[in-house]
Amino acid sequence: MKLSRRLILSATALTLLAGCAQSPYQQQGGAPADSNKTAIYGGLGALAGAVAGAAINHDNRGKGALIGAAVAGAAGAGYGYYVDKQEAQLRQQMQGTGVEIQRQGDDLQLIMPGNITFATNSADIASNFYGPLSNLANSFKQFDQNSIEIVGHTDSTGGYQYNVGLSQRRAQSVANYLVSQGVNPARVTTRGAGPDQPVASNNTEAGRQQNRRVEVTLRPLPGAQY
Structure with missing residues (x-):
């Protein structure tokens, strides 16, 4: 033939x-x-x-x-093509929300500044951030072949144990909302890092603001099919 x-x-x-x-x-x-x-x-x-x-x-x-x-x-x-598509969708959805998206190899990380996600000393999600989180949940349901690690971070102001607890509660609040919107809880893990992983100096207000954040990291699930 x-x-x-x-x-x-x-x-x-x-x-x-x-x-x-x-x-x-x-x-x-x-x-x-x-x-x-x-x-x-x-x-x-x-x-x-x-x-x-x-x-x-x-x-x-x-x-x-x-x-x-x-x-x-x-x-x-394989996963490279899969994450290209997911990255493009997330960048479009998060445009103008204040959420930063970074990519390292096949890992995607969404950085949510604390000033747009939570009020000071609170683990309650800000009312104007439910929309972006709903978009994230829809994306995570569509692209369901990666794990979702949610880590809360604080600045160094205040007591250490209080900050660790606050960062954990904030990470859990984000996780709870995503799960309530239909994201598989088996994919989600949470952790509170407190002030232990600063990305800027805690000696200035601008630096402390950068350190107050929630990070969501997406990694390929073992044995996932693409």
């Missing part, structure tokens, strides 16, 4: 280009190793998919090659 070489090569090239394109959210200074794996595995999957797709679709081998390349390329890319 002859296949159209030109159509298969075209389909493969299109998917290879898509797989090799650098994510707009990657840090400057070159693509990380995980992104290279995404491109390599996605490209190899595209090649196999193009051949299989053309072979299966006897009536329109060109269309079959394109579809086969796209589907197999995405599957071959």
Whole structure:
């Protein structure tokens, strides 16, 4: 059975280009190793998919090659491709909310400043932050193949044990709301770090404000299917 070489090569090239394109959210200074794996595995999957797709679709081998390349390329890319999609959605949803999104390899971290999530010395979620948290819950339900670690942080003002307790209660408040919106509780863990992991100096108000935060980190679940 002859296949159209030109159509298969075209389909493969299109998917290879898509797989090799650098994510707009990657840090400057070159693509990380995980992104290279995404491109390599996605490209190899595209090649196999193009051949299989053309072979299966006897009536329109060109269309079959394109579809086969796209589907197999995405599957071959694995978690790198999966987290690219999740990152893009989260950045769109969190735009203008004050929530910062950072990516390290295949881990995504959402940093929620304390001044937009909680009132001073309170673990009650601010009323205007329920909307962004609802969007997060919807995203976490759609992209359900990663774990969700929620860690509360405080500045060094006040007693140490009080700050540890407050940071734990804040992390748990975020977790409770996400679970109430349908996020699987088995994916969620919480921890209160208190003042132990500052990201800025506690000697200035600006620094203390940066240290008062909740961080949500997304990591791949062991054995997850993408």
